[in-house]
Amino acid sequence: MNCPKCALCGGEAAPYSSAPHYFGCENCGFVFLDRTKVVSRPDEKERYLKHTNGQGEAGYAKMLEEFIKICVTPFTHAPGPALDYGSGPKPVLAGILEKRGYKVDIYDPFFAPATNFDPEKYGIVTAVEVIEHMKCPLSDIRIIADILKPGGIFAGRTMFLAKEDFALWWYRFDITHISFYSRESLSYIALETGMKAILFKEPCFFVMKKNG
Numbered sequence: 022m023n024c025p026k027c028a029l030c031g032g033e034a035a036p037y038s039s040a041p042h043y044f045g046c047e048n049c050g051f052v053f054l055d056r057t058k059v060v061s062r063p064d065e066k067e068r069y070l071k072h073t074n075g076q077g078e079a080g081y082a083k084m085l086e087e088f089i090k091i092c093v094t095p096f097t098h099a100p101g102p103a104l105d106y107g108s109g110p111k112p113v114l115a116g117i118l119e120k121r122g123y124k125v126d127i128y129d130p131f132f133a134p135a136t137n138f139d140p141e142k143y144g145i146v147t148a149v150e151v152i153e154h155m156k157c158p159l160s161d162i163r164i165i166a167d168i169l170k171p172g173g174i175f176a177g178r179t180m181f182l183a184k185e186d187f188a189l190w191w192y193r194f195d196i197t198h199i200s201f202y203s204r205e206s207l208s209y210i211a212l213e214t215g216m217k218a219i220l221f222k223e224p225c226f227f228v229m230k231k232n233g
């Protein structure tokens with residue numbers, strides 16, 4: 022079988038679980054959908070427009086509050102310039118952070134695509150349920166690292182690879198979820214982008230801090 026190279030580190034990958042077209046990397050622990058099988062851009066956008074986050078608006082806001090409590094507040098001493106990366110069709114998190122005094126910019130490849138980022142501008146970049154959609158996570162997160170101030174925080178949420186059978190794992194059934202991370206893969210990303218992983222909280226929270 023001709024396996025694609027790891028879509029995170031470029032290492033050797035092998036078929037992962039009994040789910041067809043998924044591959045896992047022994048070098049960095051990353052699991053990914055074969056990039057020739059990912060959904061088209063128009064279909065991807067359509068899916069985001071229909072996405073209700075599964076929990077209703079109140080449940081979604083509660084999830085965001087939990088994210089802020091675990092990943093944002095403990096690591097930012099005072100509100101400052103922030104970017105919500107992958108803000109989606111409705112920038113709910115940006116609104117909540119602004120109420121708390123942050124000055125929030127948004128970026129989304131479909132809904133807020135301007136990329137005139139200033140280097141080293143932000144004290145914090147957030148990415149809630151975003152990196153599992155990234156086709157090229159290392160280059161995307163390198164951009165995030167570049168726009169963080171030295172010592173700035175990259176705070177995110179994505180479901181970590183679980184011990185249960187990947188073929189049956191609910192998280193992979195969203196057709197736009199194409200990249201799956203272990204702690205090892207996130208630590209690899211931090212190392213490669215000049216950051217350090219400073220928090221992992223099961224099942225889904227992580228924080229990286231830019232060096233300097």
Ligand SMILES: [Zn+2]
Pocket residue numbers: 027028029030031032046047048049050051
């Ligand atoms: Zn890899």
